[in-house]
Amino acid sequence: MSQARPVRAPRGNQLSCQSWQTEAALRMLMNNLDPEVAEKPDDLIVYGGRGRAARNWDAFDAIVRALRELENDETLLVQSGKPVGVLKTHADAPRVLIANSNIVPAWATQENFDQYERDGLMMYGQMTAGSWIYIGTQGILQGTYETLGALAQKHFGGTLKGKFVLTAGLGGMGGAQPLAVTMNEGVALVVEIDRARAQRRLETRYLDELTDNLEDAMTRVEEAKKKGEAKSIGLIGNAAEIFTELVTRGVVPDVVTDQTPAHDPQFYIPDGMNMQDAETMRREDAAGYQRRSMQAMAKHVRAMLAFQKKGAVVFDYGNNLRQRAFDAGVTDAFDYPGFVPAYIRPLFCEGKGPFRWVALSGDPQDIYRTDEAILELFPDDAHLARWIRLARERVAFQGLPARICWLGYGERARAGLKFNELVARGQISAPIVIGRDHLDSGSVASPRRETEAMKDGSDAIADWPLLNALVNAVNGATWVSIHHGGGVGIGYSIHAGQVIVADGTRDAARRIERVLNSDPATGVLRHADAGYAEARDFARANNINVPMLDESR
Numbered sequence: 001m002s003q004a005r006p007v008r009a010p011r012g013n014q015l016s017c018q019s020w021q022t023e024a025a026l027r028m029l030m031n032n033l034d035p036e037v038a039e040k041p042d043d044l045i046v047y048g049g050r051g052r053a054a055r056n057w058d059a060f061d062a063i064v065r066a067l068r069e070l071e072n073d074e075t076l077l078v079q080s081g082k083p084v085g086v087l088k089t090h091a092d093a094p095r096v097l098i099a100n101s102n103i104v105p106a107w108a109t110q111e112n113f114d115q116y117e118r119d120g121l122m123m124y125g126q127m128t129a130g131s132w133i134y135i136g137t138q139g140i141l142q143g144t145y146e147t148l149g150a151l152a153q154k155h156f157g158g159t160l161k162g163k164f165v166l167t168a169g170l171g172g173m174g175g176a177q178p179l180a181v182t183m184n185e186g187v188a189l190v191v192e193i194d195r196a197r198a199q200r201r202l203e204t205r206y207l208d209e210l211t212d213n214l215e216d217a218m219t220r221v222e223e224a225k226k227k228g229e230a231k232s233i234g235l236i237g238n239a240a241e242i243f244t245e246l247v248t249r250g251v252v253p254d255v256v257t258d259q260t261p262a263h264d265p266q267f268y269i270p271d272g273m274n275m276q277d278a279e280t281m282r283r284e285d286a287a288g289y290q291r292r293s294m295q296a297m298a299k300h301v302r303a304m305l306a307f308q309k310k311g312a313v314v315f316d317y318g319n320n321l322r323q324r325a326f327d328a329g330v331t332d333a334f335d336y337p338g339f340v341p342a343y344i345r346p347l348f349c350e351g352k353g354p355f356r357w358v359a360l361s362g363d364p365q366d367i368y369r370t371d372e373a374i375l376e377l378f379p380d381d382a383h384l385a386r387w388i389r390l391a392r393e394r395v396a397f398q399g400l401p402a403r404i405c406w407l408g409y410g411e412r413a414r415a416g417l418k419f420n421e422l423v424a425r426g427q428i429s430a431p432i433v434i435g436r437d438h439l440d441s442g443s444v445a446s447p448r449r450e451t452e453a454m455k456d457g458s459d460a461i462a463d464w465p466l467l468n469a470l471v472n473a474v475n476g477a478t479w480v481s482i483h484h485g486g487g488v489g490i491g492y493s494i495h496a497g498q499v500i501v502a503d504g505t506r507d508a509a510r511r512i513e514r515v516l517n518s519d520p521a522t523g524v525l526r527h528a529d530a531g532y533a534e535a536r537d538f539a540r541a542n543n544i545n546v547p548m549l550d551e552s553r
């Protein structure tokens with residue numbers, strides 16, 4: 001049995017695999033487990049509750065061995081974090097195909113998944129954990145910055161200055177919240193039960209201040225609000241308890257949301273428990289824990305509904321908290337909206353979503369060079385330029401240097417080809433990998449999140465992410481993955497990922513152009529088919545061939 005150990009991706013130009021395609025997969029798998037990147041690297045957990053990069057340490061070692069040996073006309077198949085085969089394919093095929101946590105629909109319950117996991121048959125892949133393209137908290141920072149920016153635009157004239165945002169969860173994803181609020185000039189109070197997590201956000205400069213005391217926290221919030229100062233305060237405590245206490249005190253924040261791990265009731269910490277109690281009960285009485293957790297989530301949502309009734313802008317940030325509360329008897333849990341229909345869908349209609357890239361050299365200068373390339377490519381996009389400048393100033397890299405920005409159909413291929421050209425000319429010192437989150441315009445079916453409240457009622461139809469994965473594989477993405485349950489939990493989503501390597505070759509350029517066009521195009525198709533005028537107009541204007549465009553609703 002292999003043991004847990006610190007893992008860090010190799011840097012520089014020396015290959016330990018047969019090509020940059022396989023080297024990229026190897027480095028990105030390892031980078032997902034870098035102690036600077038992963039939430040619990042010893043357990044192979046990258047982020048999002050128990051989202052893993054490999055099923056166990058033996059499987060990790062076997063994937064590494066297989067990648068080192070993989071030829072350029074072979075493809076490695078990975079089933080829920082375990083390498084299960086190497087097949088002859090061809091040079092333009094993906095080097096790795098990944099399927100994570102997929103269960104036949106009628107069996108796709110949390111209980112069955114937990115049993116399969118205990119039996120060693122599966123792992124939970126989350127979105128970018130099991131598909132090896134997690135880039136630390138920066139990834140979600142951009143999405144959160146975009147969402148809060150859109151919210152500020154809709155409700156507060158474009159800024160959160162002088163506004164109080166209450167939220168919870170400082171984990172791998174939730175940790176982006178305080179910085180995303182201050183980047184939008186607001187005041188954040190973030191409730192987190194685990195001191196170590198909160199401390200980590202302070203150290204990486206995502207969080208400004210930390211306190212154990214609610215009075216103290218509220219005094220700091222009020223002062224910052226009055227001064228119009230951008231500030232984030234972490235408060236050690238339980239969200240269900242603190243939110244309820246604030247309602248009782250008559251406090252009304254301007255904005256309320258949440259990023260505790262509600263997608264997984266075994267990881268949400270019920271009220272009245274410390275971390276140690278939670279761990280013990282989870283181990284000794286999982287069913288009892290689940291009940292306590294569901295009750296706590298009901299309490300948490302009741303408080304959010306109370307804030308909404310008093311005038312706060314309340315939205316769900318995609319962790320399935322409303323569903324848990326609804327299942328625990330809160331019949332009006334869905335009275336507040338999810339963030340996608342409220343703020344993000346217009347972007348999805350243009351294939352716009354979380355485009356990200358990583359410098360395999362490990363050299364931050366390579367990312368700075370790509371930052372400049374983005375600014376040169378899109379000189380008229382002030383919002384994008386602001387993000388790139390702020391990211392450069394405020395974001396500490398975790399693991400291999402990386403960058404993210406939201407780009408749409410057309411823009412992504414231009415950026416990818418430009419990066420490939422910079423690698424070819426030696427202006428970037430080693431290849432760049434280009435990927436994205438699965439939370440993207442065409443790559444996910446998730447009725448409680450990305451596809452909530454679709455215009456034609458197609459929220460739960462999962463043909464779309466499967467088509468997305470198929471076309472990306474056919475077009476030659478370097479690795480392609482199909483997952484179930486990421487973000488919102490088992491039974492609630494099907495989604496797909498792709499990652500492509502820009503190694504400076506002409507072959508890579510051809511693949512990049514195909515993949516980075518077809519990938520966001522599936523998002524435009526999905527939204528055009530659902531009847532969104534923005535997507536239909538965009539398809540027409542960009543010559544995206546939609547056979548029944550004029551007949552679609």
Ligand code: NAD
Pocket residue numbers: 039047048049050140143168169170171172173174175191192193194197237238239240258259260261262263264267268269270271317318319320439449486487488
């Ligand atoms: P995580 O497991 O890394 O972190 C969750 C954090 O919440 C932990 O630090 C934990 O200690 C804390 N926590 C648990 N119960 C709590 C409680 N009752 N009160 C206060 N703190 C509590 O998870 P993550 O990667 O940060 O993701 C959080 C959730 O947000 C997930 O459900 C994820 O799917 C969702 N999410 C949604 C989006 C999106 O769609 N925008 C993006 C990212 C994450």
